[in-house]
Amino acid sequence: MVSDGKVYVGTNNGGEYRPKHKGDRGVVLCFDEKTGRFLWQLTREKLPQGRVNDWPEQGICSAPFVEGDRLWVVTNRCELMCLDTEGFYDKENDGPYTDETDAEEQDADIVWVLDMIEEMGVFPHNLATSSPIVVGDLVYILTSNGVDEAHLELPSPRSPSFIAVHKVTGKVVWEDNSPLDTILHGQWSSPAAGVVNGQTQIYMPGGNGWLYALDAKTGEHIWEFDLNPKDSKWELGGRGTRNNIISTPVFFENSVVLGVGQDPEHGEGVGHIYRIDATKKGDVSPTTAENQSNPNSAQIWHWGGVDKDGSLTGEKDNDCFRRTLSTVAIHDGLVYAPDLSGRIHCLDFATGKRYWEADILAAVWGSPMVADGKMFLGDEDGMLSIFAVGKEENKIKEIEFPSSIYSTPTIANGVMFISDRSRLYAISTQ
Numbered sequence: 001m002v003s004d005g006k007v008y009v010g011t012n013n014g015g016e017y018r019p020k021h022k023g024d025r026g027v028v029l030c031f032d033e034k035t036g037r038f039l040w041q042l043t044r045e046k047l048p049q050g051r052v053n054d055w056p057e058q059g060i061c062s063a064p065f066v067e068g069d070r071l072w073v074v075t076n077r078c079e080l081m082c083l084d085t086e087g088f089y090d091k092e093n094d095g096p097y098t099d100e101t102d103a104e105e106q107d108a109d110i111v112w113v114l115d116m117i118e119e120m121g122v123f124p125h126n127l128a129t130s131s132p133i134v135v136g137d138l139v140y141i142l143t144s145n146g147v148d149e150a151h152l153e154l155p156s157p158r159s160p161s162f163i164a165v166h167k168v169t170g171k172v173v174w175e176d177n178s179p180l181d182t183i184l185h186g187q188w189s190s191p192a193a194g195v196v197n198g199q200t201q202i203y204m205p206g207g208n209g210w211l212y213a214l215d216a217k218t219g220e221h222i223w224e225f226d227l228n229p230k231d232s233k234w235e236l237g238g239r240g241t242r243n244n245i246i247s248t249p250v251f252f253e254n255s256v257v258l259g260v261g262q263d264p265e266h267g268e269g270v271g272h273i274y275r276i277d278a279t280k281k282g283d284v285s286p287t288t289a290e291n292q293s294n295p296n297s298a299q300i301w302h303w304g305g306v307d308k309d310g311s312l313t314g315e316k317d318n319d320c321f322r323r324t325l326s327t328v329a330i331h332d333g334l335v336y337a338p339d340l341s342g343r344i345h346c347l348d349f350a351t352g353k354r355y356w357e358a359d360i361l362a363a364v365w366g367s368p369m370v371a372d373g374k375m376f377l378g379d380e381d382g383m384l385s386i387f388a389v390g391k392e393e394n395k396i397k398e399i400e401f402p403s404s405i406y407s408t409p410t411i412a413n414g415v416m417f418i419s420d421r422s423r424l425y426a427i428s429t430q
């Protein structure tokens with residue numbers, strides 16, 4: 001995240017910028033945008049339960065949201081936090097929270113904290129990861145409530161999955177536990193927002209593989225859409241065909257584009273991507289529970305499933321779309337959608353027709369970024385692939401980094417910011 005001369009990165013404590021903090025921690029680092037000078041760090045200890053709630057060495061995976069001099073982020077301890085972007089450099093301890101253990105100049109100034117484990121009974125599976133969005137006076141997140149270590153039970157079935165919190169006070173305005181006890185695994189996605197016929201909708205990807213559209217002010221349900229075929233089945237370890245949602249919805253022209261996937265440790269499998277009409281109401285899934293066509297369906301188009309011959313080979317000119325972690329990029333009538341296996345699909349936004357597919361031969365965890373007529377995408381082999389945008393495949397070049405790229409490039413003020421597993425880079429685009 002880049003804002004007002006500062007760069008913010010959620011990560012682990014491998015850099016040990018604050019020498020007083022040793023070992024595994026979750027941190028948010030703040031750097032000067034022009035020089036890369038370290039400014040301050042939010043530091044959070046790991047949860048004592050271990051990997052079931054707070055996976056080792058993963059740090060803070062939430063992307064911060066910044067507005068003015070305030071930053072909101074979800075920590076590895078399943079806390080929604082509001083921070084002062086100036087840290088303690090302004091010589092003030094902003095409140096109401098003023099009990100920081102770390103309150104030196106290079107520490108984070110915490111404004112308020114919502115502890116979702118303590119206050120809501122949330123049980124994050126592996127890690128709390130949702131990236132907040134702020135619309136008006138409210139902050140929206142998924143709580144990351146999920147299943148137990150054995151992957152069999154939901155320890156907190158009545159804890160909320162989605163919440164809206166007042167951005168100034170940190171008080172919960174509304175909450176929703178729509179998936180109830182149907183959560184498949186974890187809830188690692190993030191919300192998005194769109195305005196349809198004057199009403200602001202918040203799009204919450206549920207842990208049961210459904211996408212929910214909620215009224216931004218009240219949390220009232222507007223519509224819900226099942227992103228899996230009704231005959232799909234959830235099986236432990238990724239052996240089944242039913243998926244949850246890890247990527248973030250993208251709202252564009254009164255519609256939402258979103259793909260499904262699983263924990264990348266579950267490997268490749270059948271995936272799906274949909275464009276959904278956001279103007280409808282009720283259950284707008286493609287089919288009903290009886291597997292019959294739904295006359296109220298909001299599906300504009302669908303891409304994915306198995307190949308035409310029933311296999312999952314992913315060969316060119318077949319229909320295969322694998323599980324995805326990536327948020328799509330939409331530009332000039334085209335949708336750029338990578339899947340976990342490293343295949344990039346260029347689809348027509350209006351019809352879902354695929355124009356081309358490129359295989360970059362390495363797993364993709366991040367998302368594409370489109371700028372200046374180019375599409376940028378990093379992969380697990382540490383390669384940044386650069387394609388010309390358009391209906392024909394045109395790979396311009398590759399840039400090799402020292403280690404895996406799991407992040408998404410950010411471009412601001414003529415500079416591309418991108419991180420591999422150990423470094424943050426600022427690369428001029430001029």
